[in-house]
Structures are given as C-alpha cells and as structure tokens.
Amino acid sequence: MTEPYRIVTVCTGNICRSPMAERMIQAACTAAGVNVEVDSAGTTEWEVGNPIDPRAAATLAEHNIPAAGHTARVFEPSWFHERDLIMALDTDHLEHLQAAAPDSEIRAKARMLRSFDPAAKNLATEEQGIADPWYGDAADFAETWDQIEAALNGIVAHVRG
Numbered sequence: 001m002t003e004p005y006r007i008v009t010v011c012t013g014n015i016c017r018s019p020m021a022e023r024m025i026q027a028a029c030t031a032a033g034v035n036v037e038v039d040s041a042g043t044t045e046w047e048v049g050n051p052i053d054p055r056a057a058a059t060l061a062e063h064n065i066p067a068a069g070h071t072a073r074v075f076e077p078s079w080f081h082e083r084d085l086i087m088a089l090d091t092d093h094l095e096h097l098q099a100a101a102p103d104s105e106i107r108a109k110a111r112m113l114r115s116f117d118p119a120a121k122n123l124a125t126e127e128q129g130i131a132d133p134w135y136g137d138a139a140d141f142a143e144t145w146d147q148i149e150a151a152l153n154g155i156v157a158h159v160r161g
Helices: 017-031 054-062 093-100 139-161
Strands: 005-011 036-042 085-088 109-110
Touching: 005 017, 005 093, 005 139, 017 036, 017 054, 017 139, 036 109, 054 139, 085 139, 093 109
Parallel strands: 005 036, 005 085, 085 109
Antiparallel strands: none
16 A cells, blocks of 8 residues: 555644544554554534643553644544545544545545444444543543543554555
8 A cells, every 4th residue: 555544633622632533543554564644633613723731642652653643633634535534533423424425435534543443343322432531530541541542453453454
C-alpha cells in the first residue's frame, strides 16, 4: 500500500476519547509498519480550539505516547469522502455519523472502534461504546485506554487487509 490509509476517530468534544484513540492507533500502526494517517474530531463544537484533556494526555504519557499539539475540532462532512475508516467511540457518535453520511456506501465506513476488539466485536452495537471519561477520574481514563488498546490489533489487521 503506497497511499496512506486514512482513519478519523470521533467522539463528542474531541478532547478525551477520540484524541486518545487517534494517538494510540497511530502508534500501533507505526510500530507495525502500516502506512496510516490518523486524526480525530468531535460531533459537537463544544470544545473546538481546546487542547486534549490533561487527564487524557497524562494517560497517553504513561505509555510514552505524546499528546502535544492536539486542538479539538468538529467532524467535517467532506471527510466522509477523504477517510477510509471513520471510527465512532460511542453509539451516539455512530448514529450521528450514519445520519450525516451521504449514502450507504459511505455510511459503511463508519464503525464502532470496539468492533475491532475480539472480545467486543460480537456484542450488540449499543454495548460497544466507550463511556466518556471526562466525568470521572484517572481510573476512567485508564479504562478508556484499556478499551481502545484491546481493539488495536484488530484495527492494524483491518488496515493491512
């Protein structure tokens, strides 16, 4: 594959879950020698312009993944055509993306991130969400890390396939 495979991860405000997933997926794919470009966005404008949540940055730093340089932004409709895979972090994000997709072919690009986790892929879609850690503490961000990490091998395999 010569062109990079383009992935965007999507959550509500783009300061916690989606930037964590963005950085984690990029690190996993780079380590696996897979040519990808990963970015992230939110479904709302609530946090546009803000940096990554300090607790999300600290969680990434614990695993030697840098978080510097992130600025929250909202998902742009043109990205439906520009991205190969659009990963929702929770069911409301998936519903938002599917409703906004211009057709069924593009709608199929939108998937739950945890659908790539072998332990979660057979769960009902509504059970594959990752709860927003913003309302919690460091343990909630650690749980978000664990849930994203469990899907990384599946994402790498999907991109390779």
